[in-house]
Amino acid sequence: MLILSAALSGIGLSIMTVGYPALGEAFPGVSDPTLSWVTNIFTIVAAATLVIGGVLADRVGRRRMLMAGVGLFLAGSVLGGLAPSVGVLIGARAVMAAGGSAIHPAAVALLLASLPSNRLPLAVGIWAVAGGTSSAFGPPVGGLVIEWLGWEWMFWLNVPFCLIILIVVPAVFRESRSGESRALPDPLGGVMVAAATALVTLGIVQSDPWGWTDARVIGSIIGGLAVFGLFVQRSLHHPNPLVELRLFQIPNVRRSNLAMLIFASSWFGMFFGFTVIVIRSWGWTPLEGGFAVAPLPLFAGVLGVLIGRIAHRTGHRLFILPGTAIYVGTTIVLWLVLGDEPNAAVFITGMTVIGISTGMVFPSLMAASISDVSPDQHSLATGINFTAQRVATTIGVALGLTFVTSAASTSDAIDLLMGMVVVTALVSLPFSARIDTRPSGPQS
Template sequence: MTSTTQTCDPDPRRWRILGLVGVAQLMLILDVTVVAIALPHMGADLGLARETLTWVVSGYTLTFGGLLLLGGRAADLFGARRLVLLGLLLFTAASLVAGLAESGPVLLGARVAQGLSAAMLSPAALSLVVTTFEGEERNRALGTWSALGGSGAALGVLLGGALTAGPGWPWVFFVNAPVGLVLIVALMSQLPKQPRPATTSRLDVPGAVLVTAATGTLTYALIQAGDDGWVTIASAVLFAVAAVLYALFVARQRLAASPLMDVRLLIRRPVAAGTLLILVATALMITVFFLGTFYLQNGHGYGALVTGLLFLPVALATMVGANAVGRFMGAVGPRLLGFLGLLVAGAGMAASALWDSIAALVIGVAVAGAGTGVVFVVASATALGQIEPHEAGLASGIVSTFHEFGATLGAAVVSSVAATSIQGTDTNGFSRGFATGAIVAVAAAVLALAVTPNPRAE
């Protein structure tokens, strides 16, 4: 072990590389919440209904999450450097189209294209982080990466408020263009050249189609339940179709010559626990922002800028939670930290549900942000901490997939639970939405306590 460490000197550019790919990942995360704050204005300008506005968020995260496994596999097959640069270029172009959109279909098409390019970029960028760093430095790098994901989502609401109130909602997309171009130039000079891996494996496109179709069907069922009801024949059929498609995906992975993912990797206890935590944490995060923006703008008449400023405590609390957890991970262990983080998030959600006031909302979602910030770091460290280098792209794709599916399903569920409030009929739906988040957080906390491994004991 000592001789290997001496002969494999760390790349002196590793922290610069982390900074650059971290900004790229931050741009992808921001594109969920920076858009959430602008949804009421998009709906008013383009004449979009609740279902379409939900798909503006879920269409991006669904495509992003559904193709992430394919992107992670592509990073292993063709090289992470190539996928990062190509993904950045396509994401920049799709952002320009979204900003120029003058109709719902064009906007949704651009959001799908953004999700496609993000699916290339995100797992390849995380794969670079995992393979560039080793040992304790890898844990520090993953902590920084996770903090970007949690705090960046909250900061996106603040940025979205400023851009929507200033030059207008199209600028939540236009701002990606100069940042993307600068990152492409910088990464071309900093990332070391990578030879194309010598492999005859192929990409499992049918597998990617199956898992995306399954989650898309489930998302559609959840969104439609807000209008048609949860206990209907149509909902039952859609849920059944989603289950069948997921089963076909698993069968495909067992039979394919070059499967999209190794199912055995997903059932490893650390990976399974980490993906559960990342799914729930992201669903709770999107619940806060999706409900909060409609509550403040439609329910209380606040402008986009004031709404963004009111979410500033969420950004700060999320960063504090994500950064503080790294100091206690070794002493306390991920199991207890994940359990406590989810309980704190649930308590914040409950406060927002029980008291209908601006102060209760701001304090409650800030507390929830601190809890989810803890869970994001615990999830990434648990799922990726013991991954071998040759599995880095695939494991990163799995973790990122569940992150985006969490956002997709979270937006769909709360959109339906709070449908009457989002449409302006009453305000009771907001309380129901936050109460649903609190119940999910507490249930997930109990489950996490049971399934999260304890490295010290093992």
């Protein structure tokens, strides 16, 4: 039941890969840049609120926070299902994201508190697999409900699951709180993360109608970077920052999070961009498109546990570098082979290989980000990594959708998307190459 509650957020994000083209058909008068905010707002709000949600769960009670989060997610889903306009949809997605930020840390804490210590590794492994597989279910399930019932059911689908959780959890799980009262993280820091990400995203998504050299685009991107710089300064000096950036003094923490920020931007740009191509340009149905891209998140989750156990003994770089090389090499092959006409065999094979390579990279980067951190700071290090992932998701989706929807032809869209994917993945390599988590390796 706890895993089901946490899966809501994963499905809620990934289902929009097939939902985006359907929303474009449902609201034909709405531009692609405006429509992209239905997706972008989810990750922006998540990046700004998840750490705060975790602390609130420790203070007010994990079960109470989980119930509040599921209630918010339910309210956002109902609002989305009834939405008469894209503006209301954007608001609904923001509510769902806030609910997800309450659900995830509370569910993890309740799960760990309900099990004996000897079963914790298995529980964490199952949790990791559930996260990846729930994201993989989003596109095909979304495609199915869109084809049979309409886009509104991407939201109505959540309602019965939320109601089941609200009924069962209070009857099965006892309330749980942290033994010590944690101070609330800097709320202004959350606002600054959201504002910085939103400004950079605004500049990217408006680059097509306004032009990359337009003062508004340049000003938005520079303004976002400036706000992010202020956030860094504030976090370094605040007694209880949103993310503990002082941990960046630890080399593996710094390198793995920077690599995650860049590599995840590449991956999410591909995930969303290719889904739009196969549905809009190649004419595949939402269900066909959903199954075609599902291997990308599926293997990342399934392989995570296995690779995590091996990498703990061998060092994570052993998987990160070959995984990135396979990812880039396969992307280049797709770049050279795919074009205006669909090629299902090549595409699905490519998605499978890239999914496997992603399963080597993502879990290893996440594990490396806490490898040199003391156990009492694991939650702080995890907060940094999650924030990096969500910011990367927003930027990657914005770039991928902008390049794909603004291209003159399918071939041009593939050229722009694949170029972005390859370049960003290669930029992550200098950081990945210096990660050293081998038990006997140097830690300088």
